[in-house]
Amino acid sequence: MVAYFTEIFNGLLSLFIGMGITFKEFFKPTVTVAYPYETLTMCARYRGHIELVPDEEGNPKCVVCGLCEKACPSDCISLAGEKPEGGKKKELTKYNLDFTRCSLCGSCVESCSFGAIDFSKEYNLASTRKEDFIFNLLQRLEEKKK
């Protein structure tokens, strides 16, 4: 009989302790977000896949030196450029990133002395298809310009 009432007492005690914690937490500020309806702003140090940095006109800052491509230990970057007729400088015509191979090491960003690439804040990436992680960064930059 004593064991029976002890069990009931312990059960009620743990229930009230639990409800007390719930009640206390209820009035604290919310720390979770209702993803995907709400999203977080990533911190400055966050490393998403790399992206091209635009100049004031929205064109790539890249001078097609190829240093980032050479610096990448995983062969993720493939770029190309050509001199337009009558132009003095090469213009970027292709900048592809194979994000399936990228380790986010940062060698490419560090090697660029023109500030032409940086880490994006992109974290909404999910797919079962490998092809969805091959990014045409030049196209992405042009789409942002619109």
Ligand code: SF4
């Ligand atoms: S290192 Fe910078 S400027 Fe050179 S190709 Fe890469 S992104 Fe362009």
Ligand code: SF4
């Ligand atoms: S972060 Fe590293 S692995 Fe990824 S593209 Fe740049 S150099 Fe290559």
